[in-house]
Amino acid sequence: MKNIVIASDHAGYEMKEHVISYLLQEGYEVKDLGPPNADRVDYPDYGISLAKSISEGTFKRGVVICGTGIGMSIVVNRFPGIRGTLCSDLYTAKLCREHNDSNILVMGGRVIGFGLAQEILKTWLTTPFEGGRHQHRLDKINVIDQTKPMAK
Ligand code: RB5
Numbered sequence: 001m002k003n004i005v006i007a008s009d010h011a012g013y014e015m016k017e018h019v020i021s022y023l024l025q026e027g028y029e030v031k032d033l034g035p036p037n038a039d040r041v042d043y044p045d046y047g048i049s050l051a052k053s054i055s056e057g058t059f060k061r062g063v064v065i066c067g068t069g070i071g072m073s074i075v076v077n078r079f080p081g082i083r084g085t086l087c088s089d090l091y092t093a094k095l096c097r098e099h100n101d102s103n104i105l106v107m108g109g110r111v112i113g114f115g116l117a118q119e120i121l122k123t124w125l126t127t128p129f130e131g132g133r134h135q136h137r138l139d140k141i142n143v144i145d146q147t148k149p150m151a152k
Pocket of ligand 1: 009011012071
């Protein structure tokens with residue numbers, strides 16, 4: 001998995017640029033869905049486009065950043081197949097992969113610094129899903145996608 005999609009709003013723009021530099025340096029191919037600068041935008045516009053790109057199968061994993069990470073979390077988790085996880089520490093970055101098979105890392109650009117964000121990203125990118133009993137639990141979440149009308 002060396003292909004990552006990324007987006008932010010204005011409050012996450014600076015961190016997005018930092019994350020992109022790190023990913024490129026590590027040999028990832030990065031699709032930047034914007035915004036192209038720190039002018040004020042609405043986070044749902046960017047969260048929706050990133051969540052769709054994963055929900056529809058164009059990308060497997062993505063990173064999305066707003067001021068707190070909360071708005072983006074609310075948006076992305078409305079889409080089928082999305083397991084967006086807001087992380088501000090290394091423990092949740094590791095566990096959201098091992099237990100929840102997180103496919104979108106959400107971070108708050110106004111909550112954590114670039115150094116911690118980079119370590120969280122590194123952990124999230126390299127930690128595998130454990131499967132087993134955790135897959136059984138994800139299967140129960142997947143039933144919701146099949147039975148409840150969701151965003152398209
Ligand atoms: C933008 O001011 C801010 O509301 C947004 O980045 C995000 O934190 C929303 O949840």
